[in-house]
Amino acid sequence: MGISMNRFADVVRRAVEALPESIKRHLDNVVIDVDEEPDDQFLRDAGFTDEEIEAGDTLYGYFMPMDGVSAAEMLENPSRILIFRNPLVDDFPDPRELEIEIRKTVVHEIAHHFGLTDRDLEPFDDNPDPFGDR
Numbered sequence: 001m002g003i004s005m006n007r008f009a010d011v012v013r014r015a016v017e018a019l020p021e022s023i024k025r026h027l028d029n030v031v032i033d034v035d036e037e038p039d040d041q042f043l044r045d046a047g048f049t050d051e052e053i054e055a056g057d058t059l060y061g062y063f064m065p066m067d068g069v070s071a072a073e074m075l076e077n078p079s080r081i082l083i084f085r086n087p088l089v090d091d092f093p094d095p096r097e098l099e100i101e102i103r104k105t106v107v108h109e110i111a112h113h114f115g116l117t118d119r120d121l122e123p124f125d126d127n128p129d130p131f132g133d134r
Helices: 005-017 040-045 050-054 085-091 095-113 118-126
Strands: 030-035 061-064 079-084
Touching: 005 030, 005 085, 005 095, 030 095, 040 050, 061 095, 079 085, 079 095, 085 095, 095 118
Parallel strands: 030 079
Antiparallel strands: 061 079
């Protein structure tokens, strides 16, 4: 079971609140939502093959940028970040590790908003405790 969706959403919210003000001030046009898990069509749209989906490959989070939106439309059509509860809970049964991974996922997806790629983020993602909490 892991943690409830309410508790999960609270960890996500606190991860955003803990960001430096210099980053948070650039998130006005970003909506951060939580969801149980991506469905197969979402994964296909994200570039997963049917074989990868069948093998159990999934996402912890996903950044959905706004495309072709004028400045006037930004607030009506914000970028969106989704953080998926079930894949994280399934892969990190230890409560402390789970909280760290939720926070890492939030930071990872926000970094995409600032233009960083998965390759740019590898050193951060590979660090088991990038926040120095342990």
